[in-house]
Amino acid sequence: MSHVRRVVFMALAGVCLLLGVIGAFLPLMPTTCFMLLAVWFASRSSPRFAAWIRQHPRFGPTVTAWEAERAIPRHAKWTAVVMLLVSMALLAFSVSLVWLKSVLIIGLALLAVWILTRPEPVTTT
Known part of the structure; x- marks a missing residue:
């Protein structure tokens, strides 16, 4: 390199x-x-x-x-989801364009679902 x-x-x-x-x-x-x-x-x-x-x-x-x-520890999942919820709330009150607000909040909700559906680590880290 x-x-x-x-x-x-x-x-x-x-x-x-x-x-x-x-x-x-x-x-x-x-x-x-x-x-x-x-x-x-x-x-x-x-x-x-x-x-x-x-x-x-x-x-x-x-x-x-x-x-x-390709696993996410439980504490990281919940931290990520809580932060995504906070982000969605901030977007709900700060973005004035309804279509943009909707797209962003739906995207973050889908990300939260994806995170929650990842497996938890089998090995101890």
Whole structure:
């Protein structure tokens, strides 16, 4: 891999990690998908950084469960669904275009259903 590509992937991993950390505190911002992207970019640029994310006490178990089993731990499911509900409520009160509000809320509801229907990890993480 070229040096430029490695630097770009490392920068993208850092940005995704930062967005994931922000998402842990803000509704409308996902956490896990940004952490998965961060691991993906980091594994192509810095295996040590990818291992650090996988071993992180807060984000690591969810990332490794997804990588190993395509599973979402129960606590992560419920946290995601609660955040999606908060996001839907914020959209309901802040978006004035009815069609746009409807599309966004339906999309988030479908995402919540998809998350809830993912299996839970079999292995302990």
